[in-house]
Amino acid sequence: MGLDIRIPLGLIFLITGGIIGIYGFVTRNAPEIYEKSLGINLNLTWGALMFLFGLVMFVVGRRQKWQDDPVNPRPWEADSKSRPRH
Numbered sequence: 001m002g003l004d005i006r007i008p009l010g011l012i013f014l015i016t017g018g019i020i021g022i023y024g025f026v027t028r029n030a031p032e033i034y035e036k037s038l039g040i041n042l043n044l045t046w047g048a049l050m051f052l053f054g055l056v057m058f059v060v061g062r063r064q065k066w067q068d069d070p071v072n073p074r075p076w077e078a079d080s081k082s083r084p085r086h
Contacts, residue, residue, distance in 0.1 A: 006061030013054025021047025 024044030027033050034041055 004061040006057045010054045010056070010058030010061055013050050014058060015054075017047050017050025017052070017054055019047070021051055023047070 020043050024041050024047050028041055028044060031039060
């Protein structure tokens with residue numbers, strides 16, 4: 001299986017957070033919209049947080065994965081296989 005669940009999940013949060021963040025940025029000077037939330041622009045805040053979370057998930061999902069390769073072991077396993085254990 002080549003698809004990591006973090007990639008589509010990250011894209012969903014990137015798109016949703018981007019839309020909500022843009023809406024919050026456009027309506028930042030409309031105090032009547034944010035009257036119920038005590039004047040706090042929750043759209044901009046949560047849009048930015050969702051966008052950041054989506055970006056982290058997408059980047060972590062796209063990074064190069066270490067393969068279980070006996071010829072080229074992971075760097076932290078290279079020394080442990082060459083030394084005998086006591």
